[in-house]
Amino acid sequence: MKILVCISHVPDTTSKINFVESNSQFDTNGVQYVINPNDEFGLTRAIWFQEKQGATVTVVNVGGPETEPTLRKALAIGANQAIRVNATPTDGFFVAKQLAHVIQTGEYDLVIAGKESLDYNGGMVPGMLAGILGYNFLNSCTELTIEATAVTAVREIDGGKETVTTSLPLIIGGQKGLVEEKDLRIPNMRGIMTARTKPLTVVEAVDTPTTTKAISFDKPAPKSAVKLIAADNLDELINLLHNEAKVL
Amino acid sequence: MSILIYAESAEGKLKKVAFELASYAKKIAETLGTTVTALTINASDTSELAKYGVDKVLQVNQDKLSSFNAKAYTDVIQQAAEKENAPVVVLSSTTDSLYLSPLVAVALEAGYASNVVGLPVSTAPFQVKRNAFSNKAFQITEITTAVKVIGLAKNSYGVFENPASTTQEDFNPTIDATDFGIKVVSVEKVSGKVSIADADIVVSAGRGLKGPENWGMIEELATVLGAATACSKPVSDLGWRPHGEHVGQTGKPVATNLYIAIGISGAIQHIAGINSSKIKVVINTDPEAPFFKVADYGIVGDAFEVVPQLIEKLKAFKAQHA
Ligand SMILES: Cc1cc2nc3c(=O)[nH]c(=O)nc-3n(C[C@H](O)[C@H](O)[C@H](O)COP(=O)(O)OP(=O)(O)OC[C@H]3O[C@@H](n4cnc5c(N)ncnc54)[C@H](O)[C@@H]3O)c2cc1C
Numbered sequence: 001m002k003i004l005v006c007i008s009h010v011p012d013t014t015s016k017i018n019f020v021e022s023n024s025q026f027d028t029n030g031v032q033y034v035i036n037p038n039d040e041f042g043l044t045r046a047i048w049f050q051e052k053q054g055a056t057v058t059v060v061n062v063g064g065p066e067t068e069p070t071l072r073k074a075l076a077i078g079a080n081q082a083i084r085v086n087a088t089p090t091d092g093f094f095v096a097k098q099l100a101h102v103i104q105t106g107e108y109d110l111v112i113a114g115k116e117s118l119d120y121n122g123g124m125v126p127g128m129l130a131g132i133l134g135y136n137f138l139n140s141c142t143e144l145t146i147e148a149t150a151v152t153a154v155r156e157i158d159g160g161k162e163t164v165t166t167s168l169p170l171i172i173g174g175q176k177g178l179v180e181e182k183d184l185r186i187p188n189m190r191g192i193m194t195a196r197t198k199p200l201t202v203v204e205a206v207d208t209p210t211t212t213k214a215i216s217f218d219k220p221a222p223k224s225a226v227k228l229i230a231a232d233n234l235d236e237l238i239n240l241l242h243n244e245a246k247v248l
Numbered sequence: 249m250s251i252l253i254y255a256e257s258a259e260g261k262l263k264k265v266a267f268e269l270a271s272y273a274k275k276i277a278e279t280l281g282t283t284v285t286a287l288t289i290n291a292s293d294t295s296e297l298a299k300y301g302v303d304k305v306l307q308v309n310q311d312k313l314s315s316f317n318a319k320a321y322t323d324v325i326q327q328a329a330e331k332e333n334a335p336v337v338v339l340s341s342t343t344d345s346l347y348l349s350p351l352v353a354v355a356l357e358a359g360y361a362s363n364v365v366g367l368p369v370s371t372a373p374f375q376v377k378r379n380a381f382s383n384k385a386f387q388i389t390e391i392t393t394a395v396k397v398i399g400l401a402k403n404s405y406g407v408f409e410n411p412a413s414t415t416q417e418d419f420n421p422t423i424d425a426t427d428f429g430i431k432v433v434s435v436e437k438v439s440g441k442v443s444i445a446d447a448d449i450v451v452s453a454g455r456g457l458k459g460p461e462n463w464g465m466i467e468e469l470a471t472v473l474g475a476a477t478a479c480s481k482p483v484s485d486l487g488w489r490p491h492g493e494h495v496g497q498t499g500k501p502v503a504t505n506l507y508i509a510i511g512i513s514g515a516i517q518h519i520a521g522i523n524s525s526k527i528k529v530v531i532n533t534d535p536e537a538p539f540f541k542v543a544d545y546g547i548v549g550d551a552f553e554v555v556p557q558l559i560e561k562l563k564a565f566k567a568q569h570a
Binding site for chain 2: 011013014017019026037038091092093096115118119120121122123124125126127128130131132136137138139140152156157158159160161162163164165166167173175176177181210211212213214215216217218219220223226227228229230231234235237238240241242245247248
């Protein structure tokens with residue numbers, strides 16, 4: 001089985017979010033980048049398939065040279081090889097177009113992307129990939145088992161979960177649950193050393209029309225200070241929730 | 249030409265988000281000088297859509313669509329959008345609609361903006377405001393294609409009555425047999441409880457509750473309020489509560505009218521998931537807990553003393569306002 005894991009390179013969750021150039025660009029100054037958490041669950045599941053079922057795992061990112069440390073980290077965790085599509089990811093559709101091209105060229109059986117990235121929160125890429133390629137697609141996937149080409153998976157639904165069967169080739173939008181958090185891999189010394197010798201191929205982007213453009217950013221207005229209510233004055237809390245906030 | 253909304257239903261009944269979409273689409277339609285068409289799939293009673301400004305309902309009733317299927321539903325929405333010559337298609341942010349929207353966008357060759365939090369800031373060029381960076385910032389996105397797909401964030405617009413005289417029409421789209429590559433084997437829903445996705449109020453508790461045996465009062469508080477229960481991540485990691493209740497950056501996002509956080513510190517990853525809730529109440533023993541910085545109302549106090557009293561007071565309040 002050939003697995004492709006899509007890796008988004010995102011600011012670490014505790015990063016300060018600021019913008020520059022008249023609020024048109026994200027300020028990368030001092031920001032630590034990590035593998036998008038949803039993708040990390042997918043990557044670990046892919047490594048599990050590699051170890052238990054003999055799959056090969058390729059990781060891919062659409063981004064400039066600055067994302068290579070993130071791809072190297074994925075290699076150190078255990079991926080066999082990496083691909084970087086050399087382009088600035090302008091929107092979800094652009095990224096999906098690039099990845100679709102990589103998938104068609106490499107003939108992958110299973111493509112794992114995160115259901116959403118932590119930076120632009122688009123939630124677009126896995127679904128768009130499926131739309132472009134016409135593959136089977138499962139979003140918000142929390143469990144995945146594969147026997148030959150038969151797939152059993154679980155997806156989250158509002159208020160519960162749903163078990164489905166399908167077949168390869170398949171694209172999933174994955175999330176927490178694909179593996180337990182305690183099973184997430186961190187690179188060890190040996191992994192880091194071998195990652196240096198693993199292939200990281202850079203390919204050029206394919207042309208695609210734009211569908212959306214990021215114009216500008218802004219931050220929510222500063223919040224007014226919390227109203228503290230004495231613990232023995234709960235009537236006041238109920239009064240405020242009823243008359244001021246109007247939520248009761 | 250008409251603005252198309254996909255009005256979701258569950259077990260034949262329209263969901264509340266359908267009315268929010270209708271209210272929202274009506275405003276866009278007024279700006280663009282056009283009408284609103286709502287597409288329903290296997291909904292038994294669609295009459296309520298008229299209250300929120302829907303001019304036409306396209307009703308699809310097909311047995312093979314009885315359980316959600318992203319590809320087949322995408323076909324239906326695509327054909328409805330083409331039939332109505334819709335310049336804008338609006339979907340919600342339920343789990344199903346988040347699944348559908350990117351597929352619909354590709355099918356219609358449309359630009360798609362998700363997590364949209366308000367009416368377009370401009371319609372020519374077409375620009376919308378959306379949440380980004382885990383709700384820590386907004387992004388203005390321009391959709392440059394002829395057809396636009398919008399994913400409206402839950403509770404970001406509200407529900408507004410705007411009665412219209414609505415026509416109903418049966419719609420029979422053709423569905424490709426190859427769409428059924430994914431087969432539903434079983435569905436497990438938490439029954440008899442308000443789910444986080446549908447709730448207007450969420451009562452959430454964290455590690456400050458010390459152990460799963462103490463959740464009785466959290467559930468009781470939720471019952472009194474007609475709320476859903478939720479928790480912080482360590483609580484679900486420890487197995488005190490089911491995973492489906494964990495909210496935050498790696499859990500579920502919550503956009504409710506009222507979020508009550510009890511014994512939760514307010515770590516940045518937790519806040520990322522609840523930022524879009526309107527009113528936040530925090531109960532915590534530690535006056536320095538970061539949650540107080542984002543809360544609207546705060547009580548510095550011990551949950552084990554405050555919550556039981558709050559339950560009693562709320563019961564009395566509810567009895568009075570019944
Ligand atoms: C990549 C990443 C992603 C994460 N994603 C999430 C996420 O999605 N959701 C999430 O919740 N966390 C997430 N976390 C974890 C997060 O950083 C915090 O560890 C977590 O939110 C803390 O949970 P807590 O507040 O319940 O527990 P604690 O940090 O233990 O805080 C408990 C609080 O309870 C208070 N307390 C104690 N006793 C009482 C009492 N008797 N009455 C009232 N108050 C009391 C304490 O003062 C304290 O503030 C993530 C972390 C990382 C690194």
